[in-house]
Amino acid sequence: xxxxxxxxxxxxxxxxxxxxxxxxxxxxxxxxxxxxxxxxxxxxxxxxxxxxxxxxxxxxxxxxxxxxxxxxxxxxxxxxxxxxxxxxxxxxxxxxxxxxxxxxxxxxxxxxxxxxxxxxxxxxxxxxxxxxxxxxxxxxxxxxxxxxxxxxxxxxxxxxxxxxxxxxxxxxxxxxxxxxxxxxxxxxxxxxxxxxxxxxxxxxxxxxxxxxxxxxxxxxxxxxxxxxxxxxxxxxxxx
Amino acid sequence: xxxxxxxxxxxxxxxxxxxxxxxxxxxxxxxxxxxxxxxxxxxxxxxxxxxxxxxxxxxxxxxxxxxxxxxxxxxxxxxxxxxxxxxxxxxxxxxxxxxxxxxxxxxxxxxxxxxxxxxxxxxxxxxxxxxxxxxxxxxxxxxxxxxxxxxxxxxxxxxxxxxxxxxxxxxxxxxxxxxxxxxxxxxxxxxxxxxxxxxxxxxxxxxxxxxxxxxxxxxxxxxxxxxxxxxxxxxxxxxxxxxxxxxxxxxxxxxxxxxxxxxxxxxxxxxxxxxxxxxxxxxxxxxxxxxxxxxxxxxxxxxxxxx
Ligand code: SF4
Numbered sequence: 001x002x003x004x005x006x007x008x009x010x011x012x013x014x015x016x017x018x019x020x021x022x023x024x025x026x027x028x029x030x031x032x033x034x035x036x037x038x039x040x041x042x043x044x045x046x047x048x049x050x051x052x053x054x055x056x057x058x059x060x061x062x063x064x065x066x067x068x069x070x071x072x073x074x075x076x077x078x079x080x081x082x083x084x085x086x087x088x089x090x091x092x093x094x095x096x097x098x099x100x101x102x103x104x105x106x107x108x109x110x111x112x113x114x115x116x117x118x119x120x121x122x123x124x125x126x127x128x129x130x131x132x133x134x135x136x137x138x139x140x141x142x143x144x145x146x147x148x149x150x151x152x153x154x155x156x157x158x159x160x161x162x163x164x165x166x167x168x169x170x171x172x173x174x175x176x177x178x179x180x181x182x183x184x185x186x187x188x189x190x191x192x193x194x195x196x197x198x199x200x201x202x203x204x205x206x207x208x209x210x211x212x213x214x215x216x217x218x219x220x221x222x223x224x225x226x227x228x229x230x231x232x233x234x235x236x237x238x239x
Numbered sequence: 240x241x242x243x244x245x246x247x248x249x250x251x252x253x254x255x256x257x258x259x260x261x262x263x264x265x266x267x268x269x270x271x272x273x274x275x276x277x278x279x280x281x282x283x284x285x286x287x288x289x290x291x292x293x294x295x296x297x298x299x300x301x302x303x304x305x306x307x308x309x310x311x312x313x314x315x316x317x318x319x320x321x322x323x324x325x326x327x328x329x330x331x332x333x334x335x336x337x338x339x340x341x342x343x344x345x346x347x348x349x350x351x352x353x354x355x356x357x358x359x360x361x362x363x364x365x366x367x368x369x370x371x372x373x374x375x376x377x378x379x380x381x382x383x384x385x386x387x388x389x390x391x392x393x394x395x396x397x398x399x400x401x402x403x404x405x406x407x408x409x410x411x412x413x414x415x416x417x418x419x420x421x422x423x424x425x426x427x428x429x430x431x432x433x434x435x436x437x438x439x440x441x442x443x444x445x446x447x448x449x450x451x452x453x454x455x456x457x458x459x460x461x462x463x464x465x466x467x468x469x470x471x472x473x474x475x476x477x478x479x480x481x482x483x484x485x486x487x488x489x490x491x492x493x494x495x496x497x498x499x500x501x502x503x504x505x506x507x508x509x510x511x512x513x514x515x516x517x518x519x520x521x522x523x524x525x526x527x528x529x530x531x532x533x534x535x536x537x538x539x540x541x542x543x544x545x546x
Contacts, residue, residue: 003338006528010336010376058368068302081292083325113326116333125375127332139358215322216292 013100015119016107017182019206024203028111028168029088029198032103035095042097043108046090047200054093060095067109070094083111084169084208086198121172121193129212132159132176138218145221150175152224158185160212160220163169163197169210170197266360282342283316283335284308286536287328287360289349289478297479298324298417302346302525307533313341313426320364322355328363338376344540345381348527350388350419351431387532388431388476394438396529401472404511404523413446414466415439418459418488419476421452429455432476453487460491463516470512470519476526494522 009012025032043069044161060066068071074080074087088110095101107115120126131153135145148156153175161167161183170193171182181191189195193209195201286305288512291297301319309317320328335343344362347356361365361482366383370380373379387393417439419432433449440448446468451459460470473492477483489495511520 006376008340010338025478063308077293079293081324097541109383111325113330113333116336120333120336125332125336129329137362214325215327218293 009123009168010119012104012115012119015122016104016115022204023149023205024204024216026174026196026202027107027114027206028084028205029086030107030110032107039095041095042112043101044097044103045092045197046088046095047202049090049093050138057091060092060094063094063097063102064105064109066094067106071110071130072206081213082167082212084167086163086165088167111208114208115206117211118125120204123210126172126209126211128172129211130176131182133212134173134218135221142218144219144224144225146222147225150180153221154185156224157183157217160217161190163190164184164199166208168197168236170195171210172212173212247278248401251427262328266541271392278313279342281339282344283313283318284316284342284536284540285331285334285343285345286317286319286481287347287349287364288319288321288324288357290324291325300479300524300525300532303528303530304348304533307530308537313537322359322363322380331364332375335378335379338402340376341379342379343379346384346536346539347386348532348536349386350476350478350527351427352386352389356386382540384501386427387478387527387539390535390539392531392535393526394435394532394534397435397474397476397526398439398442398444398475398525400523400529404473405470405473405521407471408467408470408519408521410444412467412468413445413470414449414470415445416449416462416466416471416473416491417458417476418453418473420483421455428476428477435476453491457490458491460493462492462520466518470517470521472521472523474486474523480525481527489522492520492522494520 020034026181029047030044031050033043033045034156035041035043045057060070070089071083071198072080073089075089075091080087094106097106104115117126135142135148138145157171157175161169161171162185171191172193173182173184174180175182190197193207194203195207196205197208198205219237243300267460275534286301286306288298290301297317298321302320304495305317305319308314313381315337318326320326320330322335326334341527345360345366349355361383364381369383369531371381371383405413417432417436419428420538421432422431425446429450429518430451432452436448439445449457451457451462451465453459456486457465459473462473462543473488475483475488487498490498494513512521514520
């Protein structure tokens with residue numbers, strides 16, 4: 001492959017153009033819209049706000065810098081440590097995104113590196129790491145997570161990664177090298193990139209992929225082992 | 240891999256120390272100048288921050304410095320990764336797939352060499368030393384640069400911060416306290432704070448210059464006992480106004496009865512000075528929020544060539 005062809009294949013802007021051309025205008029909880037002239041360019045908002053009149057939504061025009069701020073707190077003003085959690089705040093519209101690079105940077109601020117993950121996945125180049133490997137690599141205060149039992153891992157992932165209230169990513173990793181599913185508590189759709197994890201049944205949404213357990217899950221594994229998450233957390237999985 | 244990274248780091252640390260300070264400073268400032276003005280459009284910059292799952296301001300300086308550098312148009316791409324936030328360190332293979340990007344400069348936005356720069360970052364980014372060549376994109380070279388806190392300008396920035404927070408206050412009647420984290424895995428930060436204090440004390444401007452810590456003696460909580468001047472200036476040797484410098488240390492100083500909301504959630508930044516124990520106490524924001532850190536990040540990409 002020559003360099004220009006490779007560049008096109010791995011260009012996020014080109015990929016974004018392809019996705020938009022296929023009317024794939026949803027990424028997680030974000031609805032993309034192309035604006036007609038004279039405005040042109042793109043607008044983003046929370047998909048729950050798609051039916052609301054524009055005037056009701058606070059206008060932001062600061063591109064990716066504004067996106068970082070919008071992604072930082074939920075509706076109640078709490079910090080969002082996990083950007084793919086289903087708690088994106090409502091009531092805003094981000095406009096003045098004149099072109100694909102501006103759109104890409106804004107989306108990347110809402111969901112860091114997720115467009116890159118999807119493109120790598122489509123190109124067959126997304127490295128996926130089993131949970132056991134992620135835990136085995138840990139040192140320092142997280143080394144203890146290597147003691148997580150299979151039953152604990154099963155319950156933890158089922159509770160922590162669930163799409164309704166946990167995280168909107170589609171899990172690609174397995175628990176171990178033998179290919180054990182990440183959790184028996186999660187429905188098969190949780191591992192299916194074509195499925196809309198927001199529960200809105202959007203058939204053409206762009207998935208937020210999880211190629212390796214995040215640091216929050218590793219920290220939670222530590223809490224489980226240290227006994228900081230016991231009866232209450234466990235029962236949350238059972239019900 | 241992790242050990243090789245660590246060993247390479249130690250060796251380089253020694254090499255750097257052998258250079259006479261003035262020569263290395265001259266080359267650093269010259270190379271730094273070039274780096275600040277010459278675009279490298281076949282290269283990308285990756286700033287590595289700690290981030291936080293509880294404090295919204297921890298990643299802010301890394302993101303701000305990245306935005307500053309991005310606006311200058313010096314690199315094809317400028318990105319950040321974090322240990323505790325997204326994009327995660329482990330997302331590294333997704334960041335620069337463009338085959339026209341040949342070199343990636345990785346600069347840890349950390350106050351010192353230590354557990355993070357020698358173990359976590361090389362492990363998570365799969366770096367094998369100062370230079371790592373990747374299979375994909377073929378031949379892409381990742382250069383692992385020293386952390387920002389190692390830069391020789393750090394002393395001057397601490398002094399500048401101290402002057403800004405207490406303008407017009409006579410230095411001869413002032414104690415300057417540099418506060419670091421201390422203890423635990425990252426104990427090199429304490430060494431770095433001590434080195435800065437020694438450098439500032441050698442200038443003989445302040446009545447006293449002391450290194451203090453949150454978690455080991457001399458404790459910052461004992462500031463009134465540790466000093467006897469009418470003015471006390473405290474500068475946090477931290478990267479961000481996060482949990483430690485904005486929420487924990489003010490409690491230890493007696494400025495707040497309990498941790499306040501995060502900096503970005505406060506309507507007004509703290510007022511200086513505060514009068515406590517019969518002294519005027521001036522508390523600065525973390526050194527890493529200084530906008531000149533953007534230049535320091537750029538200059539650290541040259542430090543490899545000098546070592
Ligand atoms: S491990 Fe993946 S799916 Fe689970 S919470 Fe973290 S990012 Fe979401």
